[in-house]
Amino acid sequence: MRMFQTALMAGIIATSFAGSLLADPAEDLFAKTHEGAKESKVASEWYDALPEWVSSQTSKNQFPETHLPYIVEKPNDDGLGKAKYSKDVNKFQIRDANKREFSAYMMVRNGVDAVGRPTYDQTNTFIWLSWKSWPAKYILETYPIGAGTKDAELIAMGAWLYGEKENELANRVLTQVHERNDELKPLVAAYICDKEKWDLPADGMKLWNVWDIEYQKERQILVTPDEYEKRLKEREKAASDRFKELLRARGDYKGRPPRRNQPTMQLVLVEWEIKQFKIKFGSSDFLKDTKNSDKLQEILDSIKDDLAVIQDNLEEARKKVTDNGNPNQLKEKAEYMEGILTIDPEDMNLRSQVANAWYAWGNPAPHGNGCDRAEGIKKAIPHYERILEVFPNNTSFLLAMGRCYQALEDSKHARGYYEKVIELDGTKGSGPTAKALIRNMDQNDANRANKGK
Structure with a gap:
């Protein structure tokens, strides 16, 4: 009887402790890492220190590179222009900063590297922007979150990202802490589950890998086992849907051009997207089906063939003009070029x-x-x-x-x-x-x- 009472009391104590731990996961986490400071205070202090971090880099001639949704208009002779919001993001280099704003120098594409990522050249065309103009996603692109950054700093950044409604980005940052600090692991897991409205799993969290096409990197986030299974099913459907989109984008590729259904995406981009598809969905059952993988390879081969045909025909088009002053030759070349364009x-x-x-x-x-x-x-x-x-x-x-x-x-x-x-x-x-x-x-x-x- 006494043994039963002891066991019952231990269970009550354990349950009480778990309830205390989960009463406010943010309080539990920040009590451990920030001496009990409020979550909002931790987040705002991290963001308020961002200009100081950027200045520490620029003072050493280490200029952070990032993306911003702006273009530079009407640059003067010194290169300073007006910032205009753009739906598309452009690459910039930050060369100067103060508490209110930073200077962003436009960078221009000059090709791609070995894995297909764009490469850029510097320019002297720039704008000044307030710190609020820098989206959270691209701050994360620039700010170091690797082994050299302290756990408390990463947790503060994660809190700020949650405040910005960037849950997956916050999860990604906090996953770094979860995977390297066993003492903080249960607190981080509880904090993430609280933010995502998930039940904290008794058997712990699972890592979910996400292929980031924009940066050509594998990302990891923490999910519950139930969420993991849900995402597996979603991945299979996403693979099937994306496969159909790629087939439509390629268009007809059998027979001589012009073909009935022309490509709706540039051929080299279709090729690149297929390669990304194979990376992203490589572990899916859909792509393990040889019928689907063989179809993708057939499309890749057809693109290679069509690109070669285009180059051959461009050479033929050049040969059609031997006298730039001959209007008949110029017209014949233009008409011939129209036919080449139907391929891509x-x-x-x-x-x-x-x-x-x-x-x-x-x-x-x-x-x-x-x-x-x-x-x-x-x-x-x-x-x-x-x-x-x-x-x-x-x-x-x-x-x-x-x-x-x-x-x-x-x-x-x-x-x-x-x-x-x-x-x-x-x-x-x-x-x-x-x-x-x-x-x-x-x-x-x-x-x-x-x-x-």
Whole structure:
């Protein structure tokens, strides 16, 4: 009887301790790591110290690189421009910082590395931004969370990320602590479960691997066993759905072009996405099915073949023009290029070559007003328009569109494109050319008006 009472009392004590531990997981964790400070205070102090960390890097000429949803407009002679919000993120280098703001220098793509990640060159075009302009996702991209960062610092960062509603990012940071600190492991697990509204599992948490396509890295987060099984099922469905999307993106690939269903994605991107698919879903039952894996390989082989055909045909197109002053040869080349484009219509570089071929046949006047063959200019315009849908702030193509409309004596549309170039480039790049073409256009319009009197 006494043994039963002792066991019962031990059970009550254990249950009481567990209840105490889970009463407020944040309090339990921060009592251990931050001397009982409130979660909100821990989070805000970490964020308030961010400018100091950035300054410590820049003072040593170690300039953090990050992504930001901005573009630089109207840079002056010193490179300082105005920040304009962009749906697409761009790469920047932070070179200076104070408590209120930081300077972000634009970086431009110059190719890819061995695993397909973009590489960048530095520029001297920059903007100043407030710290609130730096999204949490890209702070995490830049801030060190490896072995050299203290557990308490990572926990503080995790608390801040939870406050920013970036739960998976917070989980990723806290997983680092969970996996290397046995003493903090149960506290971190309880904290994550509390934030995710999961029941704390008696047998502990499980690691879930996530392939981060953007950064080409395997990420780990902590999940409960039930959540793990749920994600396994979701992964199988996601693999099946993504497989179908890739098939549609590839389009028809059997027979000679033009084919009925053309690609809806650039072929090299389809190839890259398939390789990412194989990494991300490599452990799935879906991809272990040889029927599916063989189909993917068939698509990859077809892309390789089509890309080779494009290069061969581009060489043939070049041979069609032996005299740049011969309009018949220029037109024949442009028509031939249209056929090549049907193989890979989402390749904007290839499309620009088609547009330029029609533009060359149209032959706008050097001063911009008028052209030899309006039909060529009209055929170039839809191609330039499509390119600008993808690259809306590319001043080279904006300038080309302006020149097309000026050649057709459509001053209203031409001016709109030229003014956009000036807005983006200011006194640099294509800005001075756009201003000169506007002057020529205005003079031509004035001359025509005088003749009509």
